[in-house]
Amino acid sequence: QVQLVQSGDEVKKPGASVKLSCKAPGYTFTRDGIIWVRQAPGQGLEWMGWISTKNHNTKYAQRVQDRVTLTKDSSTSSTIYLEMRGLRFDDTAIYYCARGRGLSWFDPWGQGTRVTVSS
Amino acid sequence: QSALIQPASVSESPGQSITISCAGTGSDIGGSDSVSWYQQHPGKAPKLVIYDVIDRPAGVSSRFSGSKSGNTASLTISGLQAEDEATYYCCSYSNIATVVFGGGTKVTVL
Numbered sequence: 001q002v003q004l005v006q007s008g009d010e011v012k013k014p015g016a017s018v019k020l021s022c023k024a025p026g027y028t029f030t031r032d033g034i035i036w037v038r039q040a041p042g043q044g045l046e047w048m049g050w051i052s053t054k055n056h057n058t059k060y061a062q063r064v065q066d067r068v069t070l071t072k073d074s075s076t077s078s079t080i081y082l083e084m085r086g087l088r089f090d091d092t093a094i095y096y097c098a099r100g101r102g103l104s105w106f107d108p109w110g111q112g113t114r115v116t117v118s119s
Numbered sequence: 120q121s122a123l124i125q126p127a128s129v130s131e132s133p134g135q136s137i138t139i140s141c142a143g144t145g146s147d148i149g150g151s152d153s154v155s156w157y158q159q160h161p162g163k164a165p166k167l168v169i170y171d172v173i174d175r176p177a178g179v180s181s182r183f184s185g186s187k188s189g190n191t192a193s194l195t196i197s198g199l200q201a202e203d204e205a206t207y208y209c210c211s212y213s214n215i216a217t218v219v220f221g222g223g224t225k226v227t228v229l
Contacts (some may be wrong), residue, residue, distance in 0.1 A: 035218065037165075043216040045157075045165065045208050058218050096164055103212050104153035107169035112164055 002027050004110035011116045012087050019083045020113050022097030027078055029053035033100035034080045036070065038093040039112075049093075050103060051080060059103075082096055087117045122147065122219035123209050129171045130227040136197040139224045141209030142190060147219050149190035153212035156194045157187060159223075168207075169194060196226070204228045 007021040022034060036048040049060040050072040058070050067086050074081040080097060095113045098106035124142040126199045129138045141148065141156075147156055154172045157165035167176050169185035172192065192211070196203055209221040 037220075044223040045210075045220040047220060048217075050217070061216065061218075098165075101170070102153075103218055105155040105167060105210075106157075107167035107170075107176060108168070109164040 002099060002108060004099065004108055006095075006097060006110040006113045009076055009114040009116070011118060013119055014087060015116055016087050016117075017083060017085045018087060019081055020095055020097075021117070022080045022082070022110050024078050024099075027073065029077055029080070033102055034070075035098050035100045035103075035106055036068075036082045036095060037098065037106075038091075038095045040090070040093040043093075045096075046093075048082070050100060053077070053080070087115075089117050091115065092117045094103060122213065122216060123175040123211060125207075125209060125221040125223035125224045126136075127222070128225045128227065130229055131199050132229045133199055133201065135199050136195060137199060137226065139194045139196075139207055139209075141194070141211075141221050141228070143192070143211055143219070144190055146215045147190075147211040147213035148187065148192050150214060152187075154185070154187060154192045155210045156192075157208045157210065158184075158203075158205045159208065165208065171202045199228055201228050 032053045035050045053056045069083045071081045098109040156169040158168045159165045162228045172187045184195045206223045206225045213219045
């Protein structure tokens with residue numbers, strides 16, 4: 001049973017960058033898709049992007065596509081990264097990764113990483 | 120504003136049934152069988168309860184069922200239990216935005 005473990009909480013200043021990780025201990029991503037979803041305080045789920053671990057193809061939500069990059073660690077093949085640049089106050093949220101069956105459905109989910117953007 | 124429209128809240132007594140609607144368009148729900156539903160308890164990560172419109176993952180109670188008609192998907196929970204109290208999100212593949220979520224429906228068991 002695959003489990004996704006995400007990196008620890010982050011506090012950043014506006015304009016800074018953050019890089020979050022999503023790891024599957026003991027599992028090698030080869031044919032999966034990984035999505036990232038965020039949830040602002042008291043709000044719903046917002047899809048941010050998707051990466052194919054097979055060919056590294058990516059898709060991004062229009063709202064964040066200029067500031068977000070998804071990558072796969074080529075050395076371990078078990079870690080996916082989300083990097084976000086130019087952080088704004090409204091990027092404050094819990095960021096989740098999840099394994100995708102293509103872009104159809106997502107399971108399991110990581111435990112989430114809280115990112116706080118504060119001056 | 121979310122791309123898929125769900126009621127903000129639904130309340131019902133234990134043992135009863137509820138149905139949560141999720142309204143989309145022909146570009147997402149109406150044009151795709153990739154509709155899924157997620158259950159989220161406070162402070163927890165979402166959990167898949169329905170995928171591909173009607174299928175249930177192993178370990179999910181048979182009290183959960185999904186359906187679709189036109190541009191609207193639905194999640195039905197029968198025999199409501201206290202543990203079902205959570206927020207439920209629908210999700211669909213979209214040929215415009217790729218993946219879209221509903222705004223979430225908070226289910227309260229009275």
